[in-house]
Amino acid sequence: MDYEFPDGLKYATTHEWIRIENSIATVGITDYAQHQFGDIVFVELPEVGMVFEKGSNAAEIESVKAVGDLIMPLSGEIIGVNQNLAGTPELVNSSPFVDGWMIKLAFSHASEIDELLSVDKYKQIIQNEEH
Amino acid sequence: MISNIQLIFDKENEGNQQNFVPKMDIDQTELDEILQASLLRKDLPIPNIPEINIVRHFIRLSNKNYGVDTGIYPLGSCTMKYNPKVNETIVKLPGFTRIHPLQEENQGCLGLLYHISKQLGEITGMDGFTLQPAAGAHGELVGLLIIKKYFESKGIKKQKIIVPDSAHGTNPASAKMAGFSIIELISNEFGEIPLDQLEFAMQDGDVAGIMLTNPNTLGVFDRQIKEITRIVHENGGLCYYDGANLNPMLGICRPRDMGFDIVHLNLHKTFSTPHGGGGPGSGPIGVVKELIPFLPIPCLISTENGIVCREIDNKSIGRIKAFWGNFGVIVRAYAYILALGSEGLKKVGQIAVLNANYLRILLQQKYILPYNRICQHEFVLSDQGIPNDITTEDIAKRILDYGIYAPTIYFPLIVPGALMIEPTETESKQSLDYFIEVMNKIYEETKQNPELLKNAPQNMPVKRLDAVLAARKPILHD
Numbered sequence: 001m002d003y004e005f006p007d008g009l010k011y012a013t014t015h016e017w018i019r020i021e022n023s024i025a026t027v028g029i030t031d032y033a034q035h036q037f038g039d040i041v042f043v044e045l046p047e048v049g050m051v052f053e054k055g056s057n058a059a060e061i062e063s064v065k066a067v068g069d070l071i072m073p074l075s076g077e078i079i080g081v082n083q084n085l086a087g088t089p090e091l092v093n094s095s096p097f098v099d100g101w102m103i104k105l106a107f108s109h110a111s112e113i114d115e116l117l118s119v120d121k122y123k124q125i126i127q128n129e130e131h
Numbered sequence: 132m133i134s135n136i137q138l139i140f141d142k143e144n145e146g147n148q149q150n151f152v153p154k155m156d157i158d159q160t161e162l163d164e165i166l167q168a169s170l171l172r173k174d175l176p177i178p179n180i181p182e183i184n185i186v187r188h189f190i191r192l193s194n195k196n197y198g199v200d201t202g203i204y205p206l207g208s209c210t211m212k213y214n215p216k217v218n219e220t221i222v223k224l225p226g227f228t229r230i231h232p233l234q235e236e237n238q239g240c241l242g243l244l245y246h247i248s249k250q251l252g253e254i255t256g257m258d259g260f261t262l263q264p265a266a267g268a269h270g271e272l273v274g275l276l277i278i279k280k281y282f283e284s285k286g287i288k289k290q291k292i293i294v295p296d297s298a299h300g301t302n303p304a305s306a307k308m309a310g311f312s313i314i315e316l317i318s319n320e321f322g323e324i325p326l327d328q329l330e331f332a333m334q335d336g337d338v339a340g341i342m343l344t345n346p347n348t349l350g351v352f353d354r355q356i357k358e359i360t361r362i363v364h365e366n367g368g369l370c371y372y373d374g375a376n377l378n379p380m381l382g383i384c385r386p387r388d389m390g391f392d393i394v395h396l397n398l399h400k401t402f403s404t405p406h407g408g409g410g411p412g413s414g415p416i417g418v419v420k421e422l423i424p425f426l427p428i429p430c431l432i433s434t435e436n437g438i439v440c441r442e443i444d445n446k447s448i449g450r451i452k453a454f455w456g457n458f459g460v461i462v463r464a465y466a467y468i469l470a471l472g473s474e475g476l477k478k479v480g481q482i483a484v485l486n487a488n489y490l491r492i493l494l495q496q497k498y499i500l501p502y503n504r505i506c507q508h509e510f511v512l513s514d515q516g517i518p519n520d521i522t523t524e525d526i527a528k529r530i531l532d533y534g535i536y537a538p539t540i541y542f543p544l545i546v547p548g549a550l551m552i553e554p555t556e557t558e559s560k561q562s563l564d565y566f567i568e569v570m571n572k573i574y575e576e577t578k579q580n581p582e583l584l585k586n587a588p589q590n591m592p593v594k595r596l597d598a599v600l601a602a603r604k605p606i607l608h609d
Contacts, residue, residue, distance in 0.1 A: 036547070039599040065541040066544055090603070
């Protein structure tokens, strides 16, 4: 199966993508992840101002097949959420990297960025999962 | 067959031509003489329909129903076995139906409850039982509250429960509801618990115990089960057995011998009482001796004056439900146990495993089986490698067209596009062969005529329902 991998993103082993701009990270789930979920019917986002540790569950994603979590790839404070997902969760399926973004966070430990995966490492993880 | 049936509340007033209600034979009193006005409603919009049309309405509905009395029902993890009619005969005996649970002369019913507790103890190896929980997940919650109370009584606070990714979804949900947080263990390539991961998780020190289903939702038996329970015990934890998959173990091995401290049973699965649309369920809990004081109150105990109902121990987690539980379900399970006896129950386990493996071997010739091992009561196929992008959902819908209920789909989550199949012991070889024939035909259709699957079901009262739209934009009222 061919999945989309846009330029300039970092990835987490739990299938989030991360776009770093200045001191802000935008986070969503990857094309591979949305394929695994199937049609997404509900996304429960955190509230702006909430603070999470790296690795904790920031959002809940529900499809007709399964329920899963958006895992915080970096520690930090939520400074924005994609309100459009409340009425149109299907954006995560149709545009996982652009219109289907989930949270923006001000990260608190810049050093954690080094632990994120490059696109090549992430592709390897997908290959392993598919075989 | 008329495909659209009106709700009975939407039916027009058809008048009251001929009804068969007996004449009033007591003195009439006006309602407003005995109830205050605020408690009375002015209208009561119940349909006014002749008896014959009510009968027709419900018979038509029942003709659209599908149950284990209609055909094979291979719904994985649900143990949709036949519900013997003798159970119904027994439960309708006036001694069971014309009685109040709190009346004085009720030794027969109390005796039955007491006796089945002992039988379930013998089947599972547990020392004490409560019959109160109303269903499986209710039993899980009770079990977890017992674990919590046990540690509290020792002055220890433990806040985490280990659950593997092959568990039933109710396990982590119940643990969370009981106030625990969850540590998830990832199964290895055999579908079993990696012991090193378990050791590591137990070192946390905050772990109250583990919840396990064995055989698990992949239908495989964890061969290291005694090691698993030893590791948990040595690190101060308790072991909880989810009895949803007990069927293949009946008469073969007991949760207690695997090292478990608490077990819940699903009488509505393993012990043949109706479930699904036909509920209610019953989820008794069995415990080892050390945990008996924590069981819900009141308990049934045997005295020289017979069986009595007592609130005996202040360590109890308290009240959960009435002491008689879902009594009618328990009576049916009791009839089932006595009808089969210990040899019969053992045969249930054996044939359940034989039937599942027969299907597994023959279906595996076409469909992919990711965890390829001898299974217990069920096994899980995947839609990977199926031609023309046909998915598990398409296959499940096509199965309906052949007059068979679909297997459980997309669960467990660790198998992509899961088709989870549990035939149970009550299906004959002929009926298993028919299922295989249908699955093989469908496989051919995925190659020859994929559109047929994409548009399935064709022969049902309704076509493919838009599950996505229903979930995204549910219409909750008119």
